Amino acid sequence: MAWESIDRRTPVFAEDAEPVLSEGVKQKIRAFFDRYETKRAALLPALHVVQNTYGHVSYQAMSEIAELLEIPPSAVLDTLTFYTHFWDHPKGRKVIVACRSLSCQLMGSEAVLKTLKEELEIDEHGTTEDGQYSLLTEECLAQCDDAPCLLIDEKMHKRIKPESVKKLLSDAKNNEIGDHRSDLFDPPSEPAADTNGEIEKTSDVQEMKES
């Protein structure tokens, strides 16, 4: 997301609008204050709390965060627009992340990105009018062997060509995967113990000991 700058004299929400942040959300943010020397230092956790609760961080929410942390609203906007994973508007039901690093560039990612923008009629960090897709670019997605590549939510799509973009976007299952990344972080199941209460040795170790 490109940094945004807004003329301070331009109203970005109605002054008499109802507050966005609930008391519960403010309490969650205040709970971080004890962990840091300054309230300002709780800005990133505050942005996470608000985005996790409301799906995005509106300008009004930024202003309320600023008030809570006793910092200028511009400091909140600066930080939010530095990170691609924060949204100042609702993001689409699916998020496309196109790789913008070298291997993918060499293999034609710029043409793929151009086609994506044309097909979706949005720019980077935009959301389609029907709310179906948002588009981001990020550095290497760690799939350089299959460049150029992109993610739709957590699903990796490899060796994408501009002419395959339209079909890819129209595939309703283009974001479906078997195992979600969060599943990878499930605690491992308890290893089996032998009769002495010791961890069972692998056959490899047994073989080495026996040889």
Ligand code: FES
């Ligand atoms: S450069 Fe695109 S995945 Fe590594």
